[in-house]
Amino acid sequence: MGRFGFIVKRLITTVPLLLGIVLLVFLLLKITPGDPARLAVGLRASDAEVARARKAMGLDQSAIQQYLSYLWRALHGNLGYSFKSQSSVTQIIGAQAPVTAWLITFGVIISLVISVPAAVLAAIHRDGWWDHAIRGFAVLAVGMPMFWVGVMLITLVALPTGWFPVGGFGNTLVDHVRATVLPGLTLGIAMAPPMIRGLRISVLEALKSEYVEFGRSLGVRGVRLQRRFVVRNALPPMVTLLAVQSGYFVFGAVILETVFALPGLGQGMANAAVTRDVPLVQGYTLVFAIAIVFIYLVADIVNVMLDPRVAIEG
Amino acid sequence: MTDSYNPRKTPSALTRRQFLAAGSAGAIAVAAGLASGLPSAGASTALKPKRGGTLLVARIEPIDGFKLDSATADPSYQLDMAVMEPLLRSASGGKGVVTGLAESFHYDPAAKTYTMKLAQNARFSSGAAVTPRDVAFSLEVWKAGPNYGSTYSSIKSLTTIDDRTFRFNLTEENSALSDFLTWSSSGILPHNFGGKSESEFWQHPVGAGAFKVGEWASDGVIHLTRNPHYYQNGRPYLDAVVSSLTSQATQRALEFRSGQVDVVEGVAPTQAALYQKQYLTVLAKHFTDFLSFNTAKAPFNNVEARRAVAYAIDYQSISRGIYKGYAEKPTGLVPPSLPYWAPPTKPYFKQDLPLAKKLIAQTGLAKQHLQIIYPSVEGNYGLVAEVVQGSLHAAGLNVTLVPEDLGTFLGEFGTPKYDMGIWGNNAISPDVVDPIVFIYATKWLFASYPTKKLGTLIRDYELATTTASKEAVITEIQNEAFQEVPSLGLDHYSELFAIQSDVHGISPTPWGMYYYDGVWKG
Numbered sequence: 001m002g003r004f005g006f007i008v009k010r011l012i013t014t015v016p017l018l019l020g021i022v023l024l025v026f027l028l029l030k031i032t033p034g035d036p037a038r039l040a041v042g043l044r045a046s047d048a049e050v051a052r053a054r055k056a057m058g059l060d061q062s063a064i065q066q067y068l069s070y071l072w073r074a075l076h077g078n079l080g081y082s083f084k085s086q087s088s089v090t091q092i093i094g095a096q097a098p099v100t101a102w103l104i105t106f107g108v109i110i111s112l113v114i115s116v117p118a119a120v121l122a123a124i125h126r127d128g129w130w131d132h133a134i135r136g137f138a139v140l141a142v143g144m145p146m147f148w149v150g151v152m153l154i155t156l157v158a159l160p161t162g163w164f165p166v167g168g169f170g171n172t173l174v175d176h177v178r179a180t181v182l183p184g185l186t187l188g189i190a191m192a193p194p195m196i197r198g199l200r201i202s203v204l205e206a207l208k209s210e211y212v213e214f215g216r217s218l219g220v221r222g223v224r225l226q227r228r229f230v231v232r233n234a235l236p237p238m239v240t241l242l243a244v245q246s247g248y249f250v251f252g253a254v255i256l257e258t259v260f261a262l263p264g265l266g267q268g269m270a271n272a273a274v275t276r277d278v279p280l281v282q283g284y285t286l287v288f289a290i291a292i293v294f295i296y297l298v299a300d301i302v303n304v305m306l307d308p309r310v311a312i313e314g
Numbered sequence: 315m316t317d318s319y320n321p322r323k324t325p326s327a328l329t330r331r332q333f334l335a336a337g338s339a340g341a342i343a344v345a346a347g348l349a350s351g352l353p354s355a356g357a358s359t360a361l362k363p364k365r366g367g368t369l370l371v372a373r374i375e376p377i378d379g380f381k382l383d384s385a386t387a388d389p390s391y392q393l394d395m396a397v398m399e400p401l402l403r404s405a406s407g408g409k410g411v412v413t414g415l416a417e418s419f420h421y422d423p424a425a426k427t428y429t430m431k432l433a434q435n436a437r438f439s440s441g442a443a444v445t446p447r448d449v450a451f452s453l454e455v456w457k458a459g460p461n462y463g464s465t466y467s468s469i470k471s472l473t474t475i476d477d478r479t480f481r482f483n484l485t486e487e488n489s490a491l492s493d494f495l496t497w498s499s500s501g502i503l504p505h506n507f508g509g510k511s512e513s514e515f516w517q518h519p520v521g522a523g524a525f526k527v528g529e530w531a532s533d534g535v536i537h538l539t540r541n542p543h544y545y546q547n548g549r550p551y552l553d554a555v556v557s558s559l560t561s562q563a564t565q566r567a568l569e570f571r572s573g574q575v576d577v578v579e580g581v582a583p584t585q586a587a588l589y590q591k592q593y594l595t596v597l598a599k600h601f602t603d604f605l606s607f608n609t610a611k612a613p614f615n616n617v618e619a620r621r622a623v624a625y626a627i628d629y630q631s632i633s634r635g636i637y638k639g640y641a642e643k644p645t646g647l648v649p650p651s652l653p654y655w656a657p658p659t660k661p662y663f664k665q666d667l668p669l670a671k672k673l674i675a676q677t678g679l680a681k682q683h684l685q686i687i688y689p690s691v692e693g694n695y696g697l698v699a700e701v702v703q704g705s706l707h708a709a710g711l712n713v714t715l716v717p718e719d720l721g722t723f724l725g726e727f728g729t730p731k732y733d734m735g736i737w738g739n740n741a742i743s744p745d746v747v748d749p750i751v752f753i754y755a756t757k758w759l760f761a762s763y764p765t766k767k768l769g770t771l772i773r774d775y776e777l778a779t780t781t782a783s784k785e786a787v788i789t790e791i792q793n794e795a796f797q798e799v800p801s802l803g804l805d806h807y808s809e810l811f812a813i814q815s816d817v818h819g820i821s822p823t824p825w826g827m828y829y830y831d832g833v834w835k836g
Contacts, residue, residue: 032721032722033718033721033722033725033726034721034722034724034725035724035725038724038725039721039724040384041384041460041461042383042384042386042460042461042462043386043461043724043752043755043756044461044462044464044752044755044756045460045461046460046464049460049461050460052460053460081513082379082532084376084378084379084384084532085377085378085379085381085384085532086379086381086384086513086516086517087379087517087531087532092531092532095531095534096531096534151564151568154565154568155568158568158572159568159571159572162572165572165574166565166568166569166571166572166574167558167560167565167568167569167574168535168558168560168569168574169535258561258562259562259565260565261558261559261560261561261562261565261569263531263533263534263535263558263559267533267559267561268533268534271376271532271533271561273719273721274719274720274721275376275720275721276721276725
């Protein structure tokens with residue numbers, strides 16, 4: 001099968017997956033305690049008013065009817081309106097998505113900047129001082145809660161220096177960059193350990209391989225050997241690892257957006273869940289599901305491009 | 315967590331030469347001032363408000379959008395008022411009602427009318443004049459609201475007298491209506507939503523408040539810009555207000571310390587230590603934690619069981635131990651900081667363990683396994699719940715605490731599912747009937763207790779026209795709360811504001827509302 005066919009097939013198979021994810025969240029919301037109509041209308045409203053609101057919001061329909069109505073509207077690009085603020089869900093998510101994208105992009109870049117050199121260094125100096133130090137750092141970093149790291153960076157870096165804001169996202173491009181550095185660093189530190197470990201193993205295997213031996217026999221040494229023979233061949237598993245980690249990146253975004261007061265999807269999702277703002281929660285779920293499915297697809301494609309030996313199954 | 319960190323960037327330390335030079339210059343200036351009869355260093359001259367600047371506010375929770383009837387969170391009330399100002403305002407300190415958008419109002423109980431006159435320059439942010447026709451339209455919108463609509467049920471109609479004067483015609487006397495007209499839900503709207511659809515309007519509301527809405531997100535940043543047509547000449551002083559959501563208390567404190575925000579609203583007493591005292595403004599002891607009983611089922615369908623719990627609780631531990639001086643023991647279900655407040659005839663509950671144990675034995679409460687639900691939001695409810703649990707345990711009761719997220723909590727509170735629940739209450743206008751109306755609307759704070767008698771007493775209050783007669787009704791309501799104890803006041807505590815030293819003109823009411831039009835920076 002050609003690559004184009006592979007991509008099309010994968011896109012087609014994501015559709016039932018997305019439908020299933022949205023259905024699962026829909027059902028979870030239905031069984032979660034809390035009355036969205038009461039929360040939307042207000043505590044002073046009479047039971048009759050709440051019942052009227054429930055009807056207007058479509059919550060008096062059966063679960064299947066509500067789900068199908070939602071799907072029909074979503075297919076037409078209408079994700080509904082927030083029960084609380086009556087703002088369009090598409091508009092809300094559209095405004096918040098760039099913030100989360102910034103955060104995750106920074107987080108990925110920083111985790112790669114930390115993990116790739118660290119893993120290569122650890123593998124090259126296997127069982128040496130560097131190896132132990134880097135693996136020790138990885139263990140330490142895994143043990144540090146993300147929100148704690150964030151608060152420490154705020155207290156030890158942002159506050160004394162004033163180089164970065166303590167919270168918020170700012171208004172200008174420069175503000176956005178400054179605002180994303182510390183949360184991105186926090187996310188990168190949290191995500192680096194599994195990547196260091198995974199890439200270290202990959203590099204160790206690459207170092208033992210015949211093509212590296214062959215390279216050495218041709219007189220290739222040092223950085224050139226590392227870059228052209230070792231790292232390049234050790235990277236494909238890293239792509240898969242990054243894709244697998246994407247769920248953790250999203251989880252990290254939820255935490256860090258709250259810690260750093262970033263108005264992104266994660267903070268929005270947390271608030272919508274508490275207030276039982278069903279259209280918003282469903283909208284966020286759909287966006288996150290699409291994003292992760294897309295990330296997996298891109299990871300597979302990149303893997304194929306990096307390693308021609310990976311066959312595309314028909 | 316206090317230290318000497320100055321939240322505003324200070325210049326680097328003076329050199330010795332600079333210090334001596336400044337000191338000498340200062341000494342000369344003081345001497346010259348004394349010689350010329352100027353005020354001494356001990357007296358201060360009032361600062362003059364300065365135009366300009368942006369007020370940066372850290373708010374503690376998302377807003378409910380700008381739809382007036384949807385407002386349930388304090389930040390929602392605050393921002394709604396800033397954009398769609400009501401006819402009347404709360405006096406400074408929350409001690410009464412004053413004029414505002416309506417430059418005069420007169421209540422005639424005999425005629426059952428409120429006659430009001432709009433301010434000379436009353437204009438919407440669009441530039442259009444505010445007229446009685448807009449007020450009439452606004453009244454329709456208020457009355458149609460499921461949340462607050464019943465508040466305006468006594469207003470039968472509106473009669474226009476001239477282009478600025480109108481009269482609310484009431485179905486019955488209601489001396490408390492002026493208080494409700496200070497509520498954010500009583501904001502004045504342009505007729506027919508200014509030509510927009512209702513849903514479009516609430517996304518981009520237009521009002522006669524000091525500010526107009528720019529970009530906003532319920533759980534993000536809200537930008538307000540100065541209304542150039544505001545009816546108060548020279549106000550607002552600020553060019554803009556930017557309100558950002560910061561959910562975590564420690565994060566808000568850090569933002570304040572770094573100078574990133576000017577005001578942190580709603581600082582709980584338990585968070586006061588995160589700020590230097592000089593930046594804190596302490597409001598009157600107003601917010602009331604309460605414990606509600608599910609009176610619809612055993613065991614708390616028995617008033618003696620409820621009284622047993624009431625006598626078991628260590629109220630002092632709550633007010634002193636948790637709130638560390640920022641609270642007082644309860645005087646009832648409503649705080650004493652509101653106009654027309656009056657105490658019950660007998661002093662409110664205080665801990666009496668022997669009596670509590672006696673009542674527990676009589677009612678068989680000790681055999682029950684009871685639960686207390688409370689919202690696991692950031693704040694004091696968990697700590698209060700722990701003290702209550704400890705008190706009840708000391709009295710021989712077996713109680714489990716069940717923290718729940720807010721959505722789950724509100725889904726259970728007031729239903730047959732719970733035994734006891736802890737939450738908080740506050741007014742949003744300068745009249746003790748305000749929280750009492752909330753108590754009525756929620757069936758004694760989600761206790762499912764009959765409200766017929768309370769409704770009658772509220773009606774009596776609305777008919778009362780003198781302070782003495784109002785206070786007499788409040789005493790009766792307090793007595794009812796004390797006798798039947800469907801829900802129990804646990805404390806009255808202060809909320810605090812953290813305000814940077816270069817921000818002036820913030821004078822919050824005890825419930826934490828203030829008007830942005832009087833705020834200035836410099």
